[in-house]
Amino acid sequence: MEKFGDRIRELRMAKGYSLRQLAPLVGVGFSYLSKVENNKLDFEGTASESLIHRLADVLEADEEELLLLAHHVPKRIADRIIEQPSVFRTLASLDANELERMASQYSKAAK
Amino acid sequence: MEKFGDRIRELRMAKGYSLRQLAPLVGVGFSYLSKVENNKLDFEGTASESLIHRLADVLEADEEELLLLAHHVPKRIADRIIEQPSVFRTLASLDANELERMASQYSKAAK
DNA sequence: CCCATGTTGCCTGCAAGCTGCTACAATCCT
DNA sequence: AGGATTGTAGCAGCTTGCAGGCAACATGGG
Structure with missing residues (x-):
């Protein structure tokens, strides 16, 4: 089953953004985004709901789908x-x- | 509709505990418990899931019911x-x- | 070679969840 | 009546988790 980070990467690629381009648009640093996409957040954490909200917005994706992939209940x-x-x-x-x-x-x- | 704090108070009373008796059994201070029962936590927060777990245990209550009352999804x-x-x-x-x-x-x- | 891109380890800042007083009011007990 | 017990409330401070930052490094394309 597809992971959250994988889906974000797909969506970002589809828009033709690099990490450094997307990062400011969603208000985080590019290195943090990298960890998000590789599911390498410290202590097995997940992206915050507010970041997911901004990602869904900028990447024009389904917010609930992303939340659920990140194991958040919308x-x-x-x-x-x-x-x-x-x-x-x-x-x-x-x-x-x-x-x-x-x-x-x-x-x-x-x- | 009944609030979380009210339910805890009911359960505590049913067991005949005072705040000062129950507090150490669930590992918190009695003044904090008082705030929990009166729904007067700082900034409208809720009790942590681990505290709810211990409360359910000591008061022999339904943990899921308590979680839901505290607006946590079990x-x-x-x-x-x-x-x-x-x-x-x-x-x-x-x-x-x-x-x-x-x-x-x-x-x-x-x- | 340059430069853009992505990866990683360590660090920080902040808020949540509590502690631990203190003081006070109400109620109970005898 | 008075002491003990109970609950209420304010407040300062601590701890821990976690979102996110920074710097250095690796890789790949033209």
Whole structure:
């Protein structure tokens, strides 16, 4: 499965940016970006949510996709979980196949 | 809706502990516990996950319930979301009633 | 050769989560 | 009544994790 850093690199390349070009656009140093792309952050950490937000913006990518790749739960989803804890506790107990079937019913209806 | 601090107070009372008794059992100072129970932490912060863990342990409470009250997403649930992002992105878009109905099908089937 | 690019190790700054007083008010106990 | 226990609150300070910076270095293209 694709890692967060790999995806960022793809997106950056697609835009034709070098590390030194992209870095100022998202407000960090180029060497930090390098570590992000190589998943070499100290202590196995991940990029901050605010950096991911800026990356998604500049690289015109799907912010939630990036957050999830970086193992962050997007706020929109977290908020739903806090609102309806029991529902999500139940859902989280289902196995992968059941969940897929359940969601597929609705993804068809997605406008 | 009940707040985190209120719930902790309930649980502590039920066990007959005073703040000064409970504090050392969970490894914090009693004045800090007081602030936790009154939701008066500096800058609207929340108790750390590790403290919540110890509280659940000592007070024999449901750790996930406490985490959710403190607006943390339990790791078990976060992990499921990371595993199946698209499913949960879909589910998070449904409205409250739909979600309730959906989950109620399964909660009956609970072990 | 130059220069742009990317990599890496070490350093820093800051905020979160707490400590640990202090003082005070309310309630309970006998 | 008075002492003990309890909870509330303010405040200064510490510690640790972590986002990010910096400098030096490696590599590759024209």
